[in-house]
Amino acid sequence: MDLNWYWYIGLGVLGGGVVGWVINAAVQKARKSSAEVLINKMREEASKEAEHIQREAKVTAKSEILKLREECEHELKERRREQQNVEKRLSQREEALERKNDSLDGKLKNLERQEKEIELLRERLNNRENELQQSISKQIDELERVAQLDRETARQMLLEKLKNEVKNESGLLVRDLLEEAKQKAEKESRRILTYAIQRYASDCTYERTTATIPLPNDEMKGRIIGREGRNIRALEAATGVNILIDDTPEAVVISCFDPVRKEVARQLMERLIGDGRIHPTRIEELAKKIAKEVEDDVYSAGESAVLETGIQGVSPQVIKLLGRLKFRYSFSQNVLQHSLETAYFMGIIAAELGLDEQKAKRIGLFHDIGKAVDHEVEGSHAQIGADILRKHNEAKDVIQAVAAHHGEVEPVSLYDVLINACDTLSASRPGARSETTELYLKRLEQLESIAHDFAGVESCFALQAGREVRVVVTPEKISEGEAQMLAKDICQRIEKEMNYPGQIKVTIIRETRSVEYAK
CATH class of the missing domain: 3.30.300.30 (ANL, C-terminal domain)
Known part of the structure; x- marks a missing residue:
């Protein structure tokens, strides 16, 4: 291609750019002129609107100022009126206080006058009192001379007379009060005790503990003693009792403080006498067998007592101790039977008084449990029983009642008093005990x-x-x-x-x- 064409093309492009720039400049100028006209128009409209708003604001402000001025003037008038009222009331109060002040001044003067009069009366009374004291002293001296008694002796005689009169009147009052209380208490106690005895009316038994074993003949004494006393020594060693053979015909006596051992020895002696074979080997074998039977009988008796009273949670050791009471007697009364009676009385009376019936029965059944081991442990059976129950985690009020049932410990609850009464009730009923x-x-x-x-x-x-x-x-x-x-x-x-x-x-x-x- 010819170079001239390139020049023509370049010139065409350059000319198009110049023409575009000129057209853009003209457009921008036209836009700017139109925007200035629009802005000026808006400015004029805003100025007019601002003037309008300013005029309205001035009018509104003037009306508000007038309104506030009227309100302030009204409030000022009200405050002035209130101030005048307050001043008036203060003036009235001041006048009233002045009148009261004048009245108080008059009263004060009157009181001062009365005080002076009282002082004069007090002086006169003091003088009169002194005259009376002198007169009384003279009369006392005259009375001492006539009666030939000094003042101290007369005072002692008067005090003694008053003491006797007061003692007599207090005795009469105490008698009346005690009689009234006694009648009420006896009426209620008779009702409760009669009901308890009616509920539990057991037969009167006269069981007696005995250590005397009858023999078929006197020849049996020699067989019991054995050659050189070997049989009787074996009997005493196997059972832990003392066997007394005296001049009583056809009888031997068993002596032991332990009632269970005494029962074992009694049964052993009866079986040996019935069997006729009496020698050390036979004695030892039969003693072990009977001891096991008696031990089972002891536990069975204790378990029956617990089941009969319906109490729960009794340890096996306590049951065994209860069973031992089956072979213990007090004034010929069986102690286990006495404990059962006491438990029944406790339950019945506790129910009448609104107390815990099960707790009352528990106390009644356990109250003499110390008698099961009182031949082994020093102390009263009440204290021993409390110690036993304490070791087996019995309740504190049960232990307290057992310890207090003979008055050795001060009672602190109704159960302590009730066990004492029920124990006496079981022991003193007709036929329960005998004495020499x-x-x-x-x-x-x-x-x-x-x-x-x-x-x-x-x-x-x-x-x-x-x-x-x-x-x-x-x-x-x-x-x-x-x-x-x-x-x-x-x-x-x-x-x-x-x-x-x-x-x-x-x-x-x-x-x-x-x-x-x-x-």
């Missing part, structure tokens, strides 16, 4: 001796097998009120010094006799 004539007479003598020790007692008599004592007093020495206090003192001493079943009634007899002789 010697012990019976000794108790009567002790009862009369205690009553005789008090001043003013003329004579006394024990009645109703020692369940009542009647005391005859000298009426000149014991007044009616003092008689009631004397009965209370005798009862307290009987409770402290004597052991007895049930209760003892103390009756004071005071009579006044007037005797004249016709001549």
Whole structure:
């Protein structure tokens, strides 16, 4: 291609660029001119609108200012009115205070005047009191001279007389109160005890423990002793008892503090006598067999007692100790049977009083458990029983009641008092226990001796097998009120010094006799 064509093409392109630039510049200029016109127009419209808004704002501001001015003037008038009212009330109060002040000044002057008058009266009273004291002193001196008694002696006589009068009146009051309380308590207690005895009415048994074994003939004594005493030594060694062979015909005596060992020895002796084969080897074999049988019988008896009363959670060791009571007797009363009776009484009376019946039965059944080992452990059976129950994790109130059922520990709950009453109820019912004539007479003598020790007692008599004592007093020495206090003192001493079943009634007899002789 020719070079000229290239030049033509370049010039055409350059010319097109120049023409485009010129056209663009013209367009931009036209746009700028149109925008300036539009802006000026908007500016004029905004200026007009601003002037309009400014005029409206001025009008609104003026109206608001006028409104606020009116409100301020109204509020100012109200405050001035309130201030005037307050000033008026203050003025009235000030006038009232001035009047009160004037009144108080008058009262103060009146009080000062009255105080001066009181001072004058006090001085006059002091003078009068001094005159009276002098007059009384003179009269006392005159009375001492006439009565030939000094002041201290007269005071002692007056105090003694007042003391006797107060003692007599207090005795009468105590008697009335005690009589009323006694009637109410006896009525309720009779109802509860009658109900308990009616619910549990067992037969009266007269079981007696005996260590005497009857023999078919006196020849059997020699066979029991054996050659050079080997049989009797084997018997004592196997059972742990003492066998006494004396001049009593056709009988031997077994002696032992352990009731279970005594029972083993008794059964062993009876079987040996019945079998006729008596030698050391036979004795040892039969003793082991009987001991096992008695041990099973002991546990069975304890388990039956627990099931019969319906209590739960008793350890096997405690059951075994309960069973041992089957072979223990107190005043010929079987201790296990006595414990069952006490448990029944406890349950019945506790139900009447609204107490825990199961807990009451538990206390009644366990209360004499210490007697199962009291021949092995030192101390009272109540304390021993409490220690046993404590080792086997019994409840604290059960342990406390067992320890307190003979008064050795101070009672702290109703169960402590109830077990004492139920224990006595079981022991003192007719036929429950027996005692020797010697012990019976000794108790009567002790009862009369205690009553005789008090001043003013003329004579006394024990009645109703020692369940009542009647005391005859000298009426000149014991007044009616003092008689009631004397009965209370005798009862307290009987409770402290004597052991007895049930209760003892103390009756004071005071009579006044007037005797004249016709001549």
